[in-house]
Amino acid sequence: MTRQQMNKIAVGVITAVAALVVIPTVLVIVYIFVQGIGAISWEFLTQPPTNGMTEGGIMPALLGTVYLTFGTAIVSMPLAIGAAIYLAEYAGDTWLTRMVRLAIVNLAGIPSIVYGLFGLGAFVLTMRLGTSIIAGSLTLGIMTLPVVISTAEEALLAVPERFRVTSYSLGATRWQTIWHQVLPQALPGILTGVILGLGRAAGETAPLLFTVAAFYLPDLPKSIFDQTMALPYHLYVISTQVPNMPLDIQYGTALVLLMIVLALTLVATIVRTRMRRRREW
Amino acid sequence: MPSARSETRQGVTMMTPLTARRRVGWQRIGEFIIERLIWIAGISTIVLVALIFIFLLREGLPAFVSVPLSELFGPRWYPIENIFGLWPLLFGSLLVTFGAIVIAVPLGLTTAIYLGEIAPQGQREILKPLIEMLAGIPSIVLGFLGWVALAPLIQRLGAPTGLTAFTGSLLLAYMSLPTIISISEDALYAVPKEYRDGALALGATQWQTIWRVVLPAARSGLVIAVMLGIGRAIGETMAVMMVTGNAANVPALGSGIMFQPVRTMTATIAAEMGEVAQGSQHYHMLFGIGIVLFIITFAINSLATRIVGQPVNRRRRGQL
Numbered sequence: 121m122t123r124q125q126m127n128k129i130a131v132g133v134i135t136a137v138a139a140l141v142v143i144p145t146v147l148v149i150v151y152i153f154v155q156g157i158g159a160i161s162w163e164f165l166t167q168p169p170t171n172g173m174t175e176g177g178i179m180p181a182l183l184g185t186v187y188l189t190f191g192t193a194i195v196s197m198p199l200a201i202g203a204a205i206y207l208a209e210y211a212g213d214t215w216l217t218r219m220v221r222l223a224i225v226n227l228a229g230i231p232s233i234v235y236g237l238f239g240l241g242a243f244v245l246t247m248r249l250g251t252s253i254i255a256g257s258l259t260l261g262i263m264t265l266p267v268v269i270s271t272a273e274e275a276l277l278a279v280p281e282r283f284r285v286t287s288y289s290l291g292a293t294r295w296q297t298i299w300h301q302v303l304p305q306a307l308p309g310i311l312t313g314v315i316l317g318l319g320r321a322a323g324e325t326a327p328l329l330f331t332v333a334a335f336y337l338p339d340l341p342k343s344i345f346d347q348t349m350a351l352p353y354h355l356y357v358i359s360t361q362v363p364n365m366p367l368d369i370q371y372g373t374a375l376v377l378l379m380i381v382l383a384l385t386l387v388a389t390i391v392r393t394r395m396r397r398r399r400e401w
Numbered sequence: 402m403p404s405a406r407s408e409t410r411q412g413v414t415m416m417t418p419l420t421a422r423r424r425v426g427w428q429r430i431g432e433f434i435i436e437r438l439i440w441i442a443g444i445s446t447i448v449l450v451a452l453i454f455i456f457l458l459r460e461g462l463p464a465f466v467s468v469p470l471s472e473l474f475g476p477r478w479y480p481i482e483n484i485f486g487l488w489p490l491l492f493g494s495l496l497v498t499f500g501a502i503v504i505a506v507p508l509g510l511t512t513a514i515y516l517g518e519i520a521p522q523g524q525r526e527i528l529k530p531l532i533e534m535l536a537g538i539p540s541i542v543l544g545f546l547g548w549v550a551l552a553p554l555i556q557r558l559g560a561p562t563g564l565t566a567f568t569g570s571l572l573l574a575y576m577s578l579p580t581i582i583s584i585s586e587d588a589l590y591a592v593p594k595e596y597r598d599g600a601l602a603l604g605a606t607q608w609q610t611i612w613r614v615v616l617p618a619a620r621s622g623l624v625i626a627v628m629l630g631i632g633r634a635i636g637e638t639m640a641v642m643m644v645t646g647n648a649a650n651v652p653a654l655g656s657g658i659m660f661q662p663v664r665t666m667t668a669t670i671a672a673e674m675g676e677v678a679q680g681s682q683h684y685h686m687l688f689g690i691g692i693v694l695f696i697i698t699f700a701i702n703s704l705a706t707r708i709v710g711q712p713v714n715r716r717r718r719g720q721l
Contacts, residue, residue: 123606123608123609124606126606126608127606127607127608127609130608130611130612131519131607131608133511134511134514134515134519135515135519137507137508137511137512137515138511138512138515138516138520138528140508141508141509141512141532141578141582142512142528142531142532144575145531145532145534145535145538145575146531148538148543148546149534149538151546151550152542152546198442199442199445200442201442202438202439202441202442202443203442203443203445203446205439205442206439206440206442206443207443210436210439210440210443211443216444219447220443220444220446220447221706222703222706223446223447223449223450224446225702225703225705225706226450226698226699226702226703227446227449227450228702229629229632229633229636229698229699229701229702230450230453230636230695230698230699231635231636231637231638231667231694231695231698232636232638233636233638233667233670233671233691233694234453234457234636234691234694234695234698235453236670236671236674237456237457237460237670237674237687237688237691238452238453238456238457240674241456241457241459241460241688242452242456245679246456262449265446265449269446293428293432294432294436295432295435295436296432319537320537322539323537323538323539323540323541323542324539324540325539325540325541325638325639326540326638326639326667326671329671329674329675330674330675352539352541352639353541355541355542355545356541356544356545356639356643359545359548359549359643360548360643367549370545370549374542374545374546377539377541377542378538378539378542381537381538381539382534382537382538384537385533385534385537386534389530389533
């Protein structure tokens with residue numbers, strides 16, 4: 121076999137394997153869409169589950185996920201953006217900075233179920249928040265920190281140094297420079313990070329198990345100290361814990377969850393590419 | 402916040418014109434407070450990791466004190482009889498993760514090579530968001546599909562049940578693929594273009610260039626990709642809980658080992674924490690498993706960071 125033939129075979133195999141990764145991804149999304157679309161209706165989205173959850177809709181779970189996503193944003197955004205500014209604009213190459221970076225890598229690596237344990241121990245029991253929206257939001261908020269921090273830091277670092285230098289030369293202080301020059305330029309990138317983080321949080325189940333999620337609640341939560349249903353946990357419950365559950369409701373629920381998460385991911389991707397194109401430097 | 406860069410910038414601030422100095426009083430104080438807050442935000446990441454570990458220790462250590470070591474490493478996990486042997490759970494986690502990595506590493510690295518070295522620009526722009534989408538599919542949705550669609554399929558292949566270690570490995574493989582692909586693609590991207598040009602100019606084929614030049618040059622990055630993939634797989638909870646059958650016993654060794662039900666550490670915590678009395682031995686034990694998981698993932702991630710070395714020479718795009 122000549123090396124040219126060898127080359128052809130190798131490139132062919134590599135292409136085939138790449139297809140083996142990409143095609144199932146598309147298939148999974150299409151399959152859930154096809155199986156689930158029949159269940160989706162206005163009633164499905166706006167009615168609570170009825171008859172032992174085997175009929176009706178998913179409204180309380182959907183609403184719970186919306187609440188939790190907002191809660192997550194409120195918890196993680198200020199902290200994450202602050203940390204990103206620290207890393208990109210202030211931190212020098214000291215041991216402390218290296219510790220911060222190590223901490224972020226490890227926060228990203230901690231299993232989601234361990235976040236659930238932490239949320240249970242810290243927020244539900246020690247801070248006596250009980251299983252509640254606020255306990256869940258705090259847990260999810262901490263969990264999304266690393267994603268938001270690293271995307272936001274990238275965005276800040278991408279702002280050219282000459283913007284800063286020009287600003288200083290006009291007499292601006294360091295914070296004025298960050299606030300008026302760097303942050304506006306980096307905003308789209310930071311937003312991308314926030315949306316990506318929220319997308320991940322919206323789909324998470326394990327951290328909710330012991331911090332927020334209710335199996336079934338006839339009433340909607342009245343305050344942030346109430347329990348709530350949540351879409352991912354609801355999907356888990358109806359697919360494994362409820363006997364004789366109609367399959368189309370299961371697929372419908374999976375589809376709604378998938379669409380929420382993919383929509384957030386898509387929005388983040390669009391924001392990023394749009395802004396990259398518009399960038400003038 | 403002392404740093405080399407801050408000194409030069411402070412120097413710049415000193416040159417502020419006198420007119421601007423008149424209203425610096427309040428402004429200075431405001432900026433001082435803001436900069437402190439930013440510092441606190443940065444440091445809070447360290448505090449959080451420490452807090453998580455401390456809480457796990459506080460709730461989990463009592464278990465390791467009250468359960469004798471011989472039992473802890475024993476083969477039986479029967480919480481109802483107060484028997485807490487971690488071995489079946491650890492074995493379950495390792496088996497499922499091992500299977501996932503065996504599937505995901507070749508697939509992931511090859512896909513990264515395709516994306517980085519072979520795919521034309523247009524294809525790359527479609528494929529990369531697609532892989533990001535794969536990363537975005539919630540684990541519960543994949544678990545659900547595994548439960549209603551994949552498991553019956555595997556059962557039809559001849560296994561006594563579709564809920565096996567293999568089913569879990571297959572799902573986990575696809576869940577860790579985005580991690581492996583994106584990190585190894587970064588590693589390939591970091592290999593200077595001159596290396597490839599040099600090899601091609603010497604008459605090497607594309608494959609020879611990839612195999613002999615690009616891959617060896619990207620080696621350390623590829624190792625990190627695999628490690629982080631392992632870290633991702635071992636911590637996965639929901640999908641694994643739904644498709645591995647959750648039988649807490651050590652599977653019989655042999656050729657059929659992948660086709661038996663197992664139970665992972667993560668699934669054990671998720672499945673049992675809802676039913677335990679707070680403060681019971683079982684409760685502490687589940688936190689104990691959390692400690693084990695924390696230590697495993699902490700070790701993997703810290704080690705991976707060590708391999709890259711200190712992330713000092715980060716690319717600063719758009720220089721002066």
